[in-house]
Amino acid sequence: MKRSKGIFLVMTGALFWGIGGTVSKKLFQDFDIGVDWLVTTRLLIAGLLLLSIQLFQKGPSQIFDVWKSKQAAVRLIIFGLFGMLAVQYTYMASIEQGNAAVATLLQYLAPVMIIFYLVIRKKNRLTRKDIVTVSLSLIGCFFLLTNGSVAQLSVPASAIVWGILSGAALAFYTLYAIPLLKTYDSLVIVGWAMIIGGIALSFVHPPWQMDFKSLPLEAYGYLIFVIVFGTMIAFWFYIASLEALPPEESSLLGSIEPLAAVLTTVFWLNDPFGVFQWVGTACIIGMILFLALSKESARIPTKQEVPLRVS
Template identity: 55%
Template sequence: MSQYIFETHHLPVEWLVAVRLLLSGLLLLTISLMLGNKGKVTGIWRQKKSAVSVIIFGLFGMLAVQYTYMASIESGNAAVATLLQYLAPAFILAYLLAVRHTYWNIRDTGAVLIGLSGTFLLLTNGQLAGLSVPPAAVIWGVLSGMALAFYTLYAGPLLAAWGSMNVIGWAMTIGGAAVSFLHAPWDAEWESWTWSVAGSVIFVVIFGTMIAFWFYLESLKYLKPQETSILGCLEPLAAILASVWWLHVPFGLYQSLGACLILGMVVYLSLPQKQRTKPASA
């Protein structure tokens, strides 16, 4: 839907990110208040540590994920942008290996090779002469994967202490307010708007942002993280199908194979494994 907006209505990325984050964040906070969570909605700002953490999460987690992802879609297409964002597990793995004192094994090597092979096929469609998508889309997509990795690793303590609805609501509001300095939400060519434009933007705000983030995090109450990650693979599959069938984005055979490899890497890394740490030296 965001790609449709960029292609047909030519709305700026900064405007769409600001509007979708601000409206979604305020809606989530309003729902949380209506559910009787005023203590947590306001309490997160009464503790200096949690206040600083939610600001960092809002700017370098939520805003970074949203802006880089939307920029990748605008520069290329939704299918490639979503798949590049799903390289996040590989970045998370690299972080854990570097910081959390885990050691490299055959499983990690296999995951990285699968992910790199899939990315190569996705971006080149098997042609070594050049990229099948614009370089800007690749850069923004990889940055989106890195931002999603940070988003995933940093959010845990905040979500445990204050609840997903409150943390996501404030993070979206903070991120939306920050990007508003680049393009104010009220600064749009309203005279050229149609019902199609309004409906598309409302869909992105309600279904593509608020409900998507809320439901994904709420699922962790009922599913194991591995199950949630695997089910989350429906997102890039839906993006590919919608891009090809609805927006008529060309998607070659080798790109399809690359997509399967990237999704395979996500599933592979989501499967349970034994905890492994570096043995203490003598």
């Protein structure tokens, strides 16, 4: 029963993450909601909800302990600004400029960037498995972004730039958050990081600066899904699943996230997706599965192994 519950939680959380990106695109294109406002609002509300869950489950001491250490507090602020906020904003900007499918798949380049970082820093040697991982990601990206023709990109160049930056930001916070997660609860770190990022972006676009009366009821439904289901519940379910499943299995099951983003983009928003783009998608998802199934890949923290998902 415990294992079945863990599988349900991780797959539900991954589905919410994948679908949440597509719903965000719907908000951008049909309701003229800006990236700045959505990211600010999403971070603040989801962060408060996650900390509220932690408060209810374990009490106030668990929430505020991280601020008692100056070193941990500084690391948390840096993580909130250059990790959580950076990933959230670049990911949403990539969706707004292109689509959720391409943005999500480009974000999954993070493990490859981590491989290069560790090799350059001489912390790891390049192995055959690393070469397979890099090869799958590069081939996948080529087909995904060109649909087999170098003369024309499948999405605007700006969407590709934002997507690659999202992968780089994800690689940064995956590595940077490890010391915090060894000492403090994941919900606490994720919750505070979201609030820090949301407060910082509020100076650019305050969340109250929105013509709420002009939004139809449908838009509010999409907003609730993105903030509550696609962010707060997705994080909560994924972290809860780690109590019943090993990280490797959670990572494997969590790979349905990009597939959910692709399918909802193609069949719900009716975005065109060519044959070669499906080939590219298969290569990138294959890379994710390869990392999850490879015992040696445990030395490379994947996005699921460090439960700080940003989609």
